[in-house]
Amino acid sequence: MLTLARHGAPTDLPPLLIVHGLFGSARNWGAIAKRLSDSREVIAVDMRNHANSFWNDTHDYPTMAADLAEVIEAEGHPMDVLGHSMGGKASMLLALTRPDLVNRLVVADIAPVAYGHSQTHLIAAMRGLDLSGLDSRAEADRRLAQSVENPQVRAFLLQSLDLRADPPRWRLNLDALERQMDLITGWPDVSGLAPYEGPVLFLSGAESDYVRAEARPVIRALFPKARMARIPGAGHWLHAEKPREFEAALRVFLN
Structure with missing residues (x-):
């Protein structure tokens, strides 16, 4: 299973699962996780092939979503889920394939589409x-x-x-990440899946071009209850560039 970093203790609010992006780790989210843990338990994961989690030759969204499902099932109850970039795509696929495990979803600066760039x-x-x-x-x-x-x-x-x-x-695991970069920047075929009917916040950096207007019809089709918000002055790493504003937007939506 994925390596976890826990903050705070369980409360009446659902726990929050934080899922980092490509080349990231649970540690990147330590400050935000610690502040949010004043009202609920917060669990940040290290994704496969990152930080302290296991290495594996497979690094695609179905397996990453399955990793997250395993974490939530081990906790024994649904969770609120926040995912950034690659972690946002894994979290979206988790919500689409296992809606029973996700209370609310926050997708940080990514859309359910394939991207042409490479890292x-x-x-x-x-x-x-x-x-x-x-x-x-x-x-x-x-x-x-x-x-x-x-x-x-x-x-x-x-x-x-x-x-x-x-x-x-x-x-x-630079070798695995490089071999599967097309899958990481891509998006799997979800045409056979029902839309996720739970509340979703797509939170983007106003200076970022990751969530373009042309992606909105796709977002609406997969996530009918999606709300969109932008953080002024923030780029793709919006949680690092504008942490207080990011945290405030999260609290309003999750609470």
């Missing part, structure tokens, strides 16, 4: 990082800057670098 250039950058004699995150950032210009992206990627290992290593 293999970031995998190449991580593979190309010289790990020899590396003993500080500052030095790792300096070296990674040769191939990744954006300091925010570097900081995000470096959260998955284990500097305590000897030698340092990436806590990501």
